[in-house]
Amino acid sequence: MAVKTSSVDQVLDALGGAGRYQLFQYFVCMLSALSASFQLLNIVFVGRHVAHTCKQPVNISDIYHVIDNELYQANNSKIYFEKCNIRVEANISGDISTSDLSCIYGYEYVEGKDTSLMSDMDIVCDRAHLRGFAQTLLIIGQGIGAFVLPVFSDHYGRRPVQLLSHLCFLGLGVGVAFAPTYTVFLVLRVFLGFVQQGIVLTKMTISIEMFPSRHRKLSGLFGSIMWTFCTASIALIAYLMQTYSWRITQLVYCSVSLYVFVQFFLLDESLSWLITNNKTKQVTKNLKKAARISGKDYQTVLNVYKNIQKQQESENSLTESLLGSKDRGLNGKKMTLKEKDKTKPSFLDLMKRKRLAANVFVLWFVWITDSLTVFGLFMMSHSLAGSPHVNFVLYSLLEAPSVLVFYFMVDRYGRKKTSMTLHGTAGIALLAATVCKSVGKGSSWSPIAVTAFSCIGMFGAAGAWGTSFFFTPEMFPTNLRNVGLGTSSACSRLGGMLAPFSSLLAEHVEWAPGTIFGVCCLLATLLVNVLPETMGRELPQTVDDVEAWHKKTDAKTAKDMDNSP
Structure with missing residues (x-):
């Protein structure tokens, strides 16, 4: 037996609509936006472009051996170490001849080599196109997570998916900071995007379900303000950490996910989900806590919940009697659990x-x-x-x-x-x-x-x-x-x-x-x-x-x- 959302609103209104319990739970949930936003957009700075030129060899004369042309000599040539190539110009009998080489000795970065992921792993020049994949693969992971994780959230509840996703997010964020190669970094980014959706979607759903219809715009208002603060903080942290290794910066970004251990003790399951899925025991437990925090009389709130339960049971009984037998098949026997599952909305x-x-x-x-x-x-x-x-x-x-x-x-x-x-x-x-x-x-x-x-x-x-x-x-x-x-x-x-x-x-x-x-x-x-x-x-x-x-x-x-x- 499922309870209608109008009944859920009655319970939420009995708790004050936007009472202290609801606001507290809302902010406990919404603070996870720090984790979600940091790892989503920090690639703009963690993987930022660093000015560079081709690295010079220890012995400049080695370049002439690579060219392997006796017309290019040290006394008639000039060497230019450019962004993505080594250009050698030789004055041969009054004519300027040019030979271009790739950056065969590596790259010289204006800043420290490890200040950016892209400089640390030389994702420049002929490999520059790989930079976009760092964000694209995270988005692909988000897409997969957005399809898969909501099913578990609707079936098992918002809280377990939020907490498990947040915990995995912390572990993957640390893993990204210690990625030995760019390939490993990209693979971890896919999984990072996957669990990020578990945080974002359950956060949004809980925030919507926390308030009755007349207060729902509050969730949109504070949710957007929170996201604004989080994204602006990304640039502030990047500015303060710009002289440090990108790996240390990454650890700073993912450190906010330690908040998951606070959430474990403070975050409750959505009352809307519990009531809709008829989790009576957990509903009464949470209502007692909510009434105490919001300063409402528990018995009054409980009576509202019991009254709407009785009303819904009465409506269901009337509907079943009018339609014949809702849970009986053509042969008059009771439907099995598998048959009942087929009636659930999809x-x-x-x-x-x-x-x-x-x-x-x-x-x-x-x-x-x-x-x-x-x-x-x-x-x-x-x-x-x-x-x-x-x-x-x-x-x-x-x-x-x-x-x-x-x-x-x-x-x-x-x-x-x-x-x-x-x-x-x-x-x-x-x-x-x-x-x-x-x-x-x-x-x-x-x-x-x-x-x-x-x-x-x-x-x-x-x-x-x-x-x-x-x-x-x-x-x-x-x-x-x-x-x-x-x-x-x-x-x-x-x-x-x-x-x-x-x-x-x-x-x-x-x-x-x-x-x-x-x-x-x-x-x-x-x-x-x-x-x-x-x-x-x-x-x-x-x-x-x-x-x-x-x-x-x-x-x-x-x-x-x-x-x-």
Whole structure:
């Protein structure tokens, strides 16, 4: 017997709606964002580019032996040790002859060789294309994790998946710091991305389920502020650690994951999940603790829970009597447990219904667009004028004003209008930045305009993605909520996998990245209109609840058309 989400809201309201227990649990969960964000974006600094030239041999004359041309002699030649090649120019009978060699003696780095992963493992010149794979493989791991881990979260609970993922994240982060080769580093990054999704998705789901519908926007507000603080801290740590080895810097980044041992003692299972899955014993235990912390009368809260249990049992009995026998087969015998399992909702139930399948595909595209745009802009932050650390912090802090826009719009104008406004802002701004870069090439105003419009684009894209995180869980019933959020997040990894190569694309077609980002954001603005509005609605319990939203919307639209002149 499952309890409807409306009943869950009654219990949460009895605890104060946004009482001390709920806020405490929310922040205990949300602090794991430090771990998730640090390992997601620290490659920008851990794997940063370090200026270099070809290394000189101990004996310069060795170069002439390599050239193996008697016309090249020390008395008529000049040797230039360039970024990716050794250029030897010889004056032969008044004519300049040039011979190019690769960096056969290795590389000489302006900073210490071990200050960056890329310099430590010589991922430069003909191996420079491998740099993007460090982020791409982590994103692939995220995609796999987003498909796999939510199933366990919906089945076994949010807490065990959060804690186990966080613990594995700590171990893998330490492993990355001691990776002996680039291949080992890449393999560990895949697994790092996999368990990172266990942290992120359960964190988001718990934060949504912690509050009744009238307080849910609080989770979006503080969640985005927390993420802004975390991403900005990445650049601060990188600045303070820029003279240290990348391995030490990596250990500093992953040290925040020691927080998992604090979570183990403080984090409780989601009340929504416990109530929905009829874990009565654990519910009563957690309610007693919650009532004590929130200063509410335990017996009053418990009575609310017992009353809605009785009400649901009564409704189930009435439904079964009207339908015949819900748990009996054609032969009148009771269904087996395996037969009952077949009646549980699955993701295919959404895909079998056209309107609901359309919702899913739109959400998937929106998530791909958001991740492509946000990650792409972060990866290209070095192209803006000024310090890369300042640029990164600037992009990170731009999420703060977008959070305020989200907070004041989401319950006043709805989720759809908020998402459309922010996506539209990002699309127009990024296209404007692209035009300014192309038209004003070489001018003094162009860099200023490009930076301004790019910042507005990041403002819109970051806010849009925050809205997607908030909006998406509301679109799915309880036992499919984490799976729905997980598949959307998994699809977004396609955008995340392409984002690291945006800088490489810009080197060949300068206007391409901004155009792609802008067009995708504008297309997302149009497609979001297909989705139902969830503002003021309690979280759906069943697939039928979601479909009923469309039926009510269609009926209202038809009525408005009939009444129109």
